[in-house]
Amino acid sequence: MNKTVAIDPPCAIRTTCPYCGVGCGVLATPDGANGMTIKGDPDHPANFGRLCSKGSALGETTSLDDRLLHPQVNGERASWDSALDLVAKKFRETIALHGPDSVAFYVSGQLLSEDYYVANKLMKGFIGSANIDTNSRLCMASTVAGHKRAFGTDTVPGLYADLEQADLIVLTGSNLAWCHPVLYQRIVAAKKARPQMQVVNIDPRRTATCDIADLHLALAPGSDVALFNRLLAEIQQQGALDAAFVADHVDGFEAALDAASSCDSSITGLSEAQIQQFCNMWISTGKVVTVFSQGVNQSNAGTDKVNAITNCHLATGRIGKPGMGPFSVTGQPNAMGGREVGGLANMLACHLDLENAEHRSAVKTFWEAPQMPEEAGLKAVDMFRAVGAGKIKALWVICTNPAVSMPDADAVRDAIAGCDFVVVSDLTADTDTAKLAHVILPATGWGEKDGTVTNSERCISRQRAVLPPPGEARHDWDILADVGRRMGFHAAFDYQSPAEIFREYAALSGIAGQLGRDFDISGLVEMSDDEFDNMIPLYWPVNAARAGGRFFGDGRFFTPSGRARMLPIHFRTALTQPTPEYPFRLNTGRVRDHWHTMTRTAKSPRLSQHLAEPFVELHPAEAEALGLKPADLARVTSPQGSALLRVLITDRIGRGQAFAPMHWTAQYASAGRVDALVAAITDPVSGQPASKSAVVQIEKYDAAWYGFAISTRAPDPRSPYWASARAPRGWRIELAGTETPEDWEAYARALLGTPDAQALSVQDPAKGAARIALVEDGALTGALFIARAPVPVSRSHLVHLIGGAPQDALAGRPAANRPDPGATICACFDVGVNTILTAITEQHLLSVDAIGEALNAGTNCGSCRPELAALLASTQVPAAAE
Template sequence: MRTTCPYCGVGCGVIAARDDAGRWTAKGDPDHPANLGRLCSKGSALGETLGLDDRLLAPRVNGQETGWDSALSLVAQRFTDAIAAHGPDSVAFYVSGQLLTEDYYVANKLMKGFIGSANIDTNSRLCMASSVAGHKRAFGSDTVPGLYTDLEEADLVVLTGSNLAWCHPVLFQRLAAAKAARPGLRVVTIDPRRTATTELGDLHLALKPGSDVALFNGLLAHLHEVGAIDAGFVGAHVSGFDAALDAARNDPPATTGLSEADLAAFYALWARTEKVVTVYSQGVNQSSSGSDKVNAILNCHLATGRIGKPGMGPFSVTGQPNAMGGREVGGLANMLACHLDIENAEHRAAVRDFWDAPTIATQPGLKAVDMFRAVADGRIKALWIIHTNPAVSMPEADAVRDAIAGCDFVVVSDITARNDTARLADVLLPASAWGEKDGTVTNSERCISRQRAFLPARGQARPDWAILAEIGRRMGFVRAFDYETPAEIFREYAALSGIAGKLGRDFDISALSDLSDAEYEALSPVRWPVTAARTGGRFFGDGRFFTPDGRARMLPLRSRAPAQVPDAEHPFVLNTGRVRDHWHTMTRTALSPRLSAHLAEPFLELHPEDALALGLKSAELAEVTTTRGRAVLRVMVTDRVRKGEVFAPMHWTGETASHGRIDALVPAITDPVSGQPESKAAPCAIAPLPVAAYAFALSRAEPRPDEAAYWAKARTADGWRLELALSETPDDWASYARAVLGLSDEAAPLMVTDARRGLARLAFFEAGRLQAALFAGPQPVALSRSYLAGQLAAEIDAAILSGVPGADRPDPGATICACFDIGVNTIRTAIADQRLTSVEAIGAALRAGTNCGSCRPELAALLAETAKPMAAE
């Protein structure tokens, strides 16, 4: 079955198939234009995430299973009562880029056209709202001008605020392959951190966090100085050039903290290279000045006419699988469907008439941060959260969690009851998961793809569009929500886009409005627009924009003082982001043992000089605090971050770690234009966590370490692995292990302890098989975790207490290549024994790096590390 990956905005085509054992596997679709057969580690592991573990299989009201009829009647009645008593703005939907376009469309139609409020926002607000705002200010529409092929056709690719290698791995591999085939292609990375993406670059600009506007303003001024402005394009198609240039000249790039040599090299390279693509992502968007950062980039492309042509243009890469689809249907609180404007009376009337709606929202609704503040202060009486986990992912996550818990009525639609938000719901509705969902998604290059069901819905799960439509019918809007198939919804949506096209908007797929059910089922990937006159292609190369006068807008921009600055109590700057093998709050990826093998717990990247000053060593635990919250993270000492700056990932939740909810630390400071929160620059304090005993454990049963000072757990092939830190050493390690690891009294222990040194090693066997093991000591426990994780259910062997494999069993070491489960020691041994001298040679010998390629920068680093002793021989 051809379908589409449910992870990032690359939108890779996937072929789902059963193997000889009857298990579902996922491989890249070679005919899909986004990935051409490639998949990343997450996509490759999709088949491992389809089980029923943790699935929500029936509706629940107040924690008790019930039928659909009573659950839906309750939801419809409570929303109707809130609207009657307090008005339509007393209810809200918080939705997600995990929704398919058809789901998104029905949710938007119900809220804005029939409830009559615009209080529907999406977790895409946390991802790319600043890009939307920047596009609209410059182009008059939220239009991504270019295509993925532009990255391969460019002579210079600038990656700013984008760890493409880990966050959009397939695009990174397309770029890496283009650079290998055409070495003259130059890559510049702009990021305060040195990341896996940096390894591909010819120049890395480790700018001061938040100084992007100054950097690109300096570029604009330089372009003018050296005569690189396209005066013809600007004169015919752009407004605001003089004011933008004047502002740029008065914004010194020295505030970036970059050397004059690096600035000069970057500016000269950009100026002399016509075919430039600037790729930007969350490092730009997730900022209190994110919209200005976007427009500073767009200014440079507009001033040079380097937009909408092969190999040139600005390119926003989105974080979620259907973030673009959500933008198209008006999933954001300040938009209408089909890129129509909620504040434009003509647009509102067109949508109202098309829907035959009793009303239409007349002003923007509450954006995500403001929405949850309204929940907290009681303005929102009924809240419906769909496929997202704001109790973890929103800034000030503790306050958001408390707001949801205190709301009069909360509905959560999800595939699991086991996440921090679902546990707060009055009503839980079981939704279809990937593999069961049927509809469309749109990726970062405007490509609409089918996500097809190849599994039946599990238990009583239903598609999101069907749940929303049924609520619409029960609220009295029967005819408007009388849908029977997603194809029917898609046709209606495509027809509405034709009206938008006639109103001069960019989004128009009206040529698809007459698709039959069979044609919808067979729909091949297609980039919009799709009209009688045009299909796909680039925008703006002809100089025609979607502003009232058809001219693009350059904006006068000045760097603003940071919204948050370190002080004596909070001297460090906390940056947050993603890791390679996990996705958002791990509802899906945590089900795959191999995706947790690379990085199994939350961590803090800390500069060596800062670590020394704080008295922290690698693998110890740090307590990180801000004015909003607290986290406990494993220390990773590295020079990848600048002194005074730290990095932590955002994936861990209350389900997977004791104190890993990193967004609880992030203040809810937002961009004044886009409403997108600042997630990259929270002042924080760092201190060692007092620990009496560290431990590592594994067990076949899910561990319950709730009382530990710190814990983080992850799945293995046969059970669980667990990291622990205790504030007091147990008097009896065996009793403690039994309680935490879910062991029966029949499980017999093998045990070695040394009370004087504070060491304990225990292995529990039952029916001749290993059930659990625990290794403890006063310092972080050094073991072969990958070896131990593979020993669950092994036969009785006292050698397990050594924590390392015997001489006849090589230790693979920590996982580097998640696609093929290849460890660091295996790679080092192959490099040394086989005299491997390239990443390609490692791939030929071990397969590492030959699938998604995300580990290739780490393989290159291992080569460099191993080459030093080899050269000395």
């Protein structure tokens, strides 16, 4: 507990990555200019030194160019005292007039556990409402509900080490290669060391994760229950049931089997041979880990999907033992910590149940709280409906952007805009949500915060400050505690440090342990400030009885009976179904190099080079029927809203399906807010939105012109379609419009903010073409390229010309003696497609590893390795038939 670890290099600070739930350790060395160099921590048990492209680029995301440095009230700078007095006053007055349920907090899985704990304590224990929910509701609430139904608590049974010890890994609803790259690389390494290890990937799309799959099951969207019900029936039929484990430790087997046996597995759209192959692989392999993520959770039947998976593991006793078990991988850096501190509207801290009177009383007594809610508060979707209906009159949003990320995002945006009083704590005032707030409070971010996070395998790690807080920014726990004191709850919120909060939290967990809960870190209650500062990663539970390890291998569960529960699960279709008007099923998700709503990753130029604008994937046959060609623009419309997206045509997606990423906001695209298309339909048990089952229509956007521009200044777009991204020394922007400006040179100057620049211009009005370079003091400060079709220029070449000599700019391509690297494939080392193809041909490279040796591509996070393999395959000449 108090071990001090030597740090190498000497000035590096050990901290934890702020992106996905893998929870990678990072060595961060400040550079003295508000930046830092980043390396993976070789001693952290989550990543052993590996980092993905996003983690590797963390040092590029700490600039202060858009940071909120002072509190603002109604758009004007304010002091902390006046801003927090106003927040406390407005919340007190609202509660006095309308009751505690008229206020709400919406918080984030990017908060540290200490921040989360204080927010939960303030709302539930002292305001007296359970109206606190988190954006983690959008990614893992169905797992929480499924775990509680099966195990009695929200307990993750296994560890990452199980991925290396398993003989079969089943990935379902998880593009692990892009969304959790470090875990994917751990599996890749394990499979290379033990080629007999097998991997099954269950996903309607053929994703990068399929690169390591021995079997890809492209099942019909949303049909996971039918597949795992068939597996349960086969477990019984093939004699794979662990009868002793079930008899001694499991309830509900017969009912679960009856439901599974009545399910029609043809619903999956898979062939009988594929289904049987999967079942045979699973049943004949003792060590099986089933990894699941958003493709399972984000459904109106997400909780049932989780329980269909746990049913199979419980029936075979394959749980809580090395290389065995169901494993949820979370999407956010502290989604687990939020679950542990009770950040969800239906939970209390330390996995205690809000609606359990004994648990409520224990927490109320421990906190010396004046009141505690007796019923669950409003979950995220219902919370913003209540905001829109005027029932919630004061709202505090912390470190998240619901005007973009919530389903039916336009309605959520309008609800926030109409709320009587809105507070936002964030790093920037430029988010879609912050622009709607009455009070904006400058909070610290990653690199400045200090506290703990918990990853997907129950490992608690430290996030440590590498940089000082900029301007007047304050830590979230400090802001919340200050408001608590100003509301009259001084003694309960008189915190001086995150270590003090952590000790209180550990003490409460000891009470939870006495009440039979799984989360108990009471062994850390005496931790000193120095020990907290030097804390190494540790796995909970940590108490007098045990430290870390797996759960449930001994057959002991946290239900009242001590037995696990199998549930009868019946297949339920999505509540929205394609129609002639809306014929496509839209799947939403993530791209490799961006994170959530891009407030951090969009600061890194290299993270925008792989996929620089919002897009929609379509099958070639569907694109042809719609008259769409590669790089066209399409209007995607649902009953809730619309988006304007670039068309990506690929056979990786099935007929009748579409895929679009959820990252783009009004800050970076004119109409890229994909969650505006998603209906606010939720799982009835978990309240998690069904973000992967929207129905949409797609039609070609008939642009009169298309454009591409580069600039040293942030552009001021004046067109119906635009998408901007950072470039190495400035910006890049895609454009399109339906009305042609009369003067392209004037348009370029206004767009790029260069009214006095010298213009070099080549225009052909008959062809609708224009190329304009803008030069100031001999340097290229901007360029605009216009055509009647998507502009055919080398973007990777042009973005590197910004701020340099203007020669060759108008050509749009490098001169013959300067190679064009092409579109970026490897973001870690900025290696383009043309560079890779040239190396394959000229150096006769025959493997992905050989490409890595020649160019470094694929040797860091490895998430580009599937694309490297595809490029390699495209260059192979088939042997002539004999």
